[in-house]
Amino acid sequence: MRIVILGGDGYLGWPTAMRFSNQGHEVHVVDDYLRRRSHREAGTDSLTPILPDLPSRAAAWREVTGREIGVTEGDLTDWDVIREVFTASRPDAVVHYGEMPSAPYSMKDRAHAVFTQTNNVIGTLNVLWAIRDLAPECHLVKLGTMGEYGTPDIDIEEGYIEIRHNGRADYLPFPKQPGSMYHLSKVHDSHNIHFACRVWGLRATDLHQGVVYGIQTEETHLDDRLATRFDYDDVFGTALNRFCVQAVIGHPLTVYGTGGQTRGYLNILDTLRCVELAVVHPAEFGELRVFNQFTESFSIMELAELVRKAGAAYGLDVEIRSVDNPRVELEEHYYNPAHTKLLDLGLRPHLLSAELVESMFSVIERFKDRVIQDHILPHDRWRPSR
């Protein structure tokens, strides 16, 4: 298959590109290094050293495996970039990770919020138009987020819910109550994609993904130069990855508020497998299919306790510290989202274990001198100071 990976320089994008390439697919990656630029502006960086750009990553991949990955360095909000990629590649599937992915980044101030929504919504609109006019058979596999749903007081279904009301019933999009300007941009995307499927007859799968953890995939193991990025800072770091870095460097685990916030999580290995399952089992034309892409739910405090326990076994003395929650979110809430559709397609989850956490410790230890300590605590607050 001809597969285009948008956001192919990212934490998940680059491993996904290598995976599909390793399986013999024709892979083309697109990225304009937004994440790298944002890190440079903030004075933060990936824990793992990564090659400086996509051409060098693709060159290393060629050296190690003999396989080619095509590269476009460009911005998805620039129609000329998208048009050229689609005209040249005529993809069978597009895997779309190519968005600004951070809630704290989007909440810094007005300009960051406007940038986040413009960048994500317009980039995705361009992709939809490109599929419509240049590759109408192409299956869009879009990375959404479980955060689109928020924390309603009922079970969360996969994208849609049957609503019975006043003696009638309909199967409708699940209501969305996202918690940041970033999460809102994903909700806007979901509505735009749904429209493109309903009205233009496109086909798409929206992967409402949970929080991803892990550092190694089958392909990153092959050579140090194939490493993916690993973020642990206050803006781009996510819960378990950050805790593991904090544990290794002797920083207290920073739990926001009570730590009762419960979310879905999955191993990076399962992300790659889920994306693969979506690509090889495409949606029907006219359908926006939604999969809730996570394997287990944990509260933040449960994760912190797990890391403390694994730390003790590993010889690390781990402290848990509650910090004033910079976000506006419920710290105690009901949370029971469905996630059976990917299991039905054949996903066999890599569940979270103390052993997995310890294996992350050992990778992190190799790079612990690279940790930038002054960007671990949260800087940006959701609520305006009055």
Place this chain on the structure above:
Amino acid sequence: MRIVILGGDGYLGWPTAMRFSNQGHEVHVVDDYLRRRSHREAGTDSLTPILPDLPSRAAAWREVTGREIGVTEGDLTDWDVIREVFTASRPDAVVHYGEMPSAPYSMKDRAHAVFTQTNNVIGTLNVLWAIRDLAPECHLVKLGTMGEYGTPDIDIEEGYIEIRHNGRADYLPFPKQPGSMYHLSKVHDSHNIHFACRVWGLRATDLHQGVVYGIQTEETHLDDRLATRFDYDDVFGTALNRFCVQAVIGHPLTVYGTGGQTRGYLNILDTLRCVELAVVHPAEFGELRVFNQFTESFSIMELAELVRKAGAAYGLDVEIRSVDNPRVELEEHYYNPAHTKLLDLGLRPHLLSAELVESMFSVIERFKDRVIQDHILPHDRWRPSR
């Protein structure tokens, strides 16, 4: 009260400004003439002659009534414009009509879709940020549309619905299935505004408005120079207004498809009253209140028949012609939206009647030499040609 009207040069914005000014409120209007520019580009125009810009409209208003309306000519996507308006006016209420309002315009091509979503979403984000940081007590009264809901197979509630599911229940945003890139932009706004209320504690009312008809208000009657614009072309014209113009000039009434499409409608007089009711009864802090703002539902064919009948009484020979539907929409569907909240606040509807239609004929007749005939049939199709 200090009231800012965004989009104060428009069909509804200008009459709203005059109404509030006439009631003794301090009114400031903002507009960058997007609608006028779009008409010039398309070779179309308002049926009614209107003064060339807001300063001349405000000057005429001053001459006729002795009252002042403040004017800013500027673009809501430009933060400097918004910041200056909010800093100078410190509004108690903002009535936000300031968006690109046409579904066919948004569906012309990729560039028009991108423009529509950027213009509407970013303009409204700027307004939210301005309220948050410069006027946190200000009540936002935002014009949304009944088109946000689409045509689900259950009763449509006012913004939210109680969903009972697997033995639990929650009161959640009503699912949205909008039918154009323009309608999508309004859905994105609704989610952004809901977030600003939930997370920042702002207060807002989203008026999910039906299709407005009518040409005269109490204030436009005072002087010909105070007329509001009246669109009947394929891009900016809306159902009943267009049919009335078609009837007067002897053009067949253009019904799209079977004409079974049912929507909510209201008289322009009721729009002004609804906006007034929302402004004088503000939402609570932290609340996004949604009112379904229409007074009666009609199918397109019912409207066409009404115009034919009123035409016969008036001496016009009116033909109804079904044209191939340029949109992708259900032509036969269930439609039963709630609309009691504005009635509860005191709205007394001006219902549609043959007499009202005949009074529209007589105004239109005065200007019938201004009608541009070659922009009446639809040009832009929702579905791509393959």
